[in-house]
Amino acid sequence: MASKLVAPHGGKGLVCALLEGDALAAELEKAKGMKQVEISDRAKGDLIMMGIGGFSPLTGFMTKADWKGVCENFTMADGTFWPVPITLDVDASEGIKAGDEIALVKDGETFATMSVTETFAMSDDDKKWECEKVFMGEGEESVDGNFWKIAPEDHPGVIMVQNQKDTNIAGPVKVLSQGEYPKEYPGVYLTPAETRAMFDERGWANVAALQLRNPMHRSHEFLAKIAVEVCDGVLIHSLIGNLKPGDIPAPVRVKAIDILIENYFVKENVINSGYPLDMRYAGPREGLLHATFRQNYGVNNMLIGRDHAGVGDFYGLFEAQDIFDRIPQTGDDSKDLLCKPMKIDWTFYCSECDGMASLRTCPHDKGSRVILSGTKLRKALSEGAEIVDHFGRDEVLDHLKAYYATLTEKVEVKMQGAASGDDM
Amino acid sequence: MASKLVAPHGGKGLVCALLEGDALAAELEKAKGMKQVEISDRAKGDLIMMGIGGFSPLTGFMTKADWKGVCENFTMADGTFWPVPITLDVDASEGIKAGDEIALVKDGETFATMSVTETFAMSDDDKKWECEKVFMGEGEESVDGNFWKIAPEDHPGVIMVQNQKDTNIAGPVKVLSQGEYPKEYPGVYLTPAETRAMFDERGWANVAALQLRNPMHRSHEFLAKIAVEVCDGVLIHSLIGNLKPGDIPAPVRVKAIDILIENYFVKENVINSGYPLDMRYAGPREGLLHATFRQNYGVNNMLIGRDHAGVGDFYGLFEAQDIFDRIPQTGDDSKDLLCKPMKIDWTFYCSECDGMASLRTCPHDKGSRVILSGTKLRKALSEGAEIVDHFGRDEVLDHLKAYYATLTEKVEVKMQGAASGDDM
Numbered sequence: 146m147a148s149k150l151v152a153p154h155g156g157k158g159l160v161c162a163l164l165e166g167d168a169l170a171a172e173l174e175k176a177k178g179m180k181q182v183e184i185s186d187r188a189k190g191d192l193i194m195m196g197i198g199g200f201s202p203l204t205g206f207m208t209k210a211d212w213k214g215v216c217e218n219f220t221m222a223d224g225t226f227w228p229v230p231i232t233l234d235v236d237a238s239e240g241i242k243a244g245d246e247i248a249l250v251k252d253g254e255t256f257a258t259m260s261v262t263e264t265f266a267m268s269d270d271d272k273k274w275e276c277e278k279v280f281m282g283e284g285e286e287s288v289d290g291n292f293w294k295i296a297p298e299d300h301p302g303v304i305m306v307q308n309q310k311d312t313n314i315a316g317p318v319k320v321l322s323q324g325e326y327p328k329e330y331p332g333v334y335l336t337p338a339e340t341r342a343m344f345d346e347r348g349w350a351n352v353a354a355l356q357l358r359n360p361m362h363r364s365h366e367f368l369a370k371i372a373v374e375v376c377d378g379v380l381i382h383s384l385i386g387n388l389k390p391g392d393i394p395a396p397v398r399v400k401a402i403d404i405l406i407e408n409y410f411v412k413e414n415v416i417n418s419g420y421p422l423d424m425r426y427a428g429p430r431e432g433l434l435h436a437t438f439r440q441n442y443g444v445n446n447m448l449i450g451r452d453h454a455g456v457g458d459f460y461g462l463f464e465a466q467d468i469f470d471r472i473p474q475t476g477d478d479s480k481d482l483l484c485k486p487m488k489i490d491w492t493f494y495c496s497e498c499d500g501m502a503s504l505r506t507c508p509h510d511k512g513s514r515v516i517l518s519g520t521k522l523r524k525a526l527s528e529g530a531e532i533v534d535h536f537g538r539d540e541v542l543d544h545l546k547a548y549y550a551t552l553t554e555k556v557e558v559k560m561q562g563a564a565s566g567d568d569m
Numbered sequence: 570m571a572s573k574l575v576a577p578h579g580g581k582g583l584v585c586a587l588l589e590g591d592a593l594a595a596e597l598e599k600a601k602g603m604k605q606v607e608i609s610d611r612a613k614g615d616l617i618m619m620g621i622g623g624f625s626p627l628t629g630f631m632t633k634a635d636w637k638g639v640c641e642n643f644t645m646a647d648g649t650f651w652p653v654p655i656t657l658d659v660d661a662s663e664g665i666k667a668g669d670e671i672a673l674v675k676d677g678e679t680f681a682t683m684s685v686t687e688t689f690a691m692s693d694d695d696k697k698w699e700c701e702k703v704f705m706g707e708g709e710e711s712v713d714g715n716f717w718k719i720a721p722e723d724h725p726g727v728i729m730v731q732n733q734k735d736t737n738i739a740g741p742v743k744v745l746s747q748g749e750y751p752k753e754y755p756g757v758y759l760t761p762a763e764t765r766a767m768f769d770e771r772g773w774a775n776v777a778a779l780q781l782r783n784p785m786h787r788s789h790e791f792l793a794k795i796a797v798e799v800c801d802g803v804l805i806h807s808l809i810g811n812l813k814p815g816d817i818p819a820p821v822r823v824k825a826i827d828i829l830i831e832n833y834f835v836k837e838n839v840i841n842s843g844y845p846l847d848m849r850y851a852g853p854r855e856g857l858l859h860a861t862f863r864q865n866y867g868v869n870n871m872l873i874g875r876d877h878a879g880v881g882d883f884y885g886l887f888e889a890q891d892i893f894d895r896i897p898q899t900g901d902d903s904k905d906l907l908c909k910p911m912k913i914d915w916t917f918y919c920s921e922c923d924g925m926a927s928l929r930t931c932p933h934d935k936g937s938r939v940i941l942s943g944t945k946l947r948k949a950l951s952e953g954a955e956i957v958d959h960f961g962r963d964e965v966l967d968h969l970k971a972y973y974a975t976l977t978e979k980v981e982v983k984m985q986g987a988a989s990g991d992d993m
Binding site: 373487500501535 | 794795797798799832833834835836911913914918921923924925926928931932959
């Protein structure tokens, strides 16, 4: 039966650069003779996504024209929507030039080979321009040397770009590894082809995704359950790439989701999975990236709650919702983002409502509300404090407490900075 | 600013047959000289809907070709979707014929004039055929003389058709009165033009409607609140036409909704209104009719819960949802039903979930669930019994108890027959 799912982004089906079998063995052999270029964690995640079709229709790292169009107007050179630059930085001193075939390696493993088609310098001004375009919140203005109301040097996304090397290299890649993910997350790390097959098997047409990087608490559960009511099913999709120190490791989070589903969901209507990216800390644009790659996984409704992909206090609580109204729409399904936001207001348990509610449904006083946040939860768990009623589910909290008990020293969880995004 | 709302059904804007001012006075004068034809309560409701655009694009009662197409395939002669016959029956002995101008009256009030364009006989076999097409549940088969597993003589919709007179008359109408509704329900009885203006003023594009004919309890509240989360707003839309003896009168129900909104909703996101129809007891097809006329009111999402527009035990609990998947779709927006179902499973309070849930979200035992039904609520209220916790809201129950206390004798509420549809 024909799939009823949304088509992958970009109108070219799933574009997967991953080699397998003999082709993989041959390319790995060839790679040995190539210049070895060490890549970042971020680039490793990007490569794996290119490998498995998660970044369809990208075939490699972006050219200058793509980079410029994406920064300026969310659009690659060929008119296809894309929300954040997917670029690869190297030192000019490495002498890489167009026409080179290079191997991209990390920690001794070869992740890809790349046919370099273009190199372009990234001056400090270029980086600053990228940061302003990509990371700046709505209504913020650039003032020389201090272009946000909050100092950009506190923004981890800005820091990441500013620390990039002085040259970007573009060109298609052949991906040679999915890293540790298949082995470390069997049944949880799923490729877009795999999630699509699962959705098809269940007969789903309208699928929502819940983005998670924190343990799932009742606000997340509530968002997912709203989506279960109005869609065919929900993909609970956790970031299983690298986090910051003090964050709860992915295996612990994934297990917490399993426990929650086991006890509080109808299993047929949810799938617990993970994706191999690091946080980019791109704020509202990261919300768009979440929707873009979710479309490739077969998802056409992206749950966007309060402070989605938040970065400290840099953004308004609903900027990641509003940005969906400002992106270009050409009317051409092969160019546009087809995964739509499912925007949900601030959610909480309310004793007067006698259940979960949101600012759109609950008219009661703050005193009736248990405002839930992942950060507060982590803080309480790390301090061994009592968790207020209705905040989380006992079975899940017990699991998280057990994890914290294994830590040899208390993890300090701060209510500021990049780790505090309460989003998901 | 241009309206963002769904267009009225049928591609011709709001088609309103209501006369006002001088035209109304002149037509009322003309009507005095016409043949006076007494109409049913159902026809009165139909006429008012034709008057205010609620039945757009209908201009009058259906021809034989329309009647046949609607019964057979949900489609009028010109290809426009319509779910149930809107016909007017008279006695052949009245001698009405094509070309006649007649006045349609009820209880001394002239509701319309009609230019008769066609008359067609309705034999007992014709009526039986209509009943089989319109009222029969999915998968039911006609067996001569006993064409349902449940005897059709217990089906109030069937009884209504079988009691119709032997001739249907077709033709356009001029509507001369909205009856008692504007005076008895000020601010609640709203025309499609009025609800559309209210939605536009609030900037709504995606509007859900909740159909109600029973007091609103927590399952209804839950459905409405799911819609509030994912739409711009919800029209709580009560039947304020005639009900059966033992049902709670419309003013009491409307006030109960006001109390609920006041205490448990964010007022900006809901509108409490009523529509001037009687129940047709058309089962799943009545669910389609609810969606069809809601489209005229500016609604593009029709909440369809368990046993929507249920008629005793005649239909499966989700037939009114499933039928939306079986209606014709031409791809022509001027012909098709554009108001889509928002299908919600059986809902209830669950103590394990610690809030409202549905069969799609709650994995717990029946013992954890407070199954809510309007019928049980009416029964408990009528008997002065205690209402179980989490069943309804105290403020609403107090209002309903006060109403029941005014009754001089206990109203027996049966768990069977037409009045028992727990739908809405």
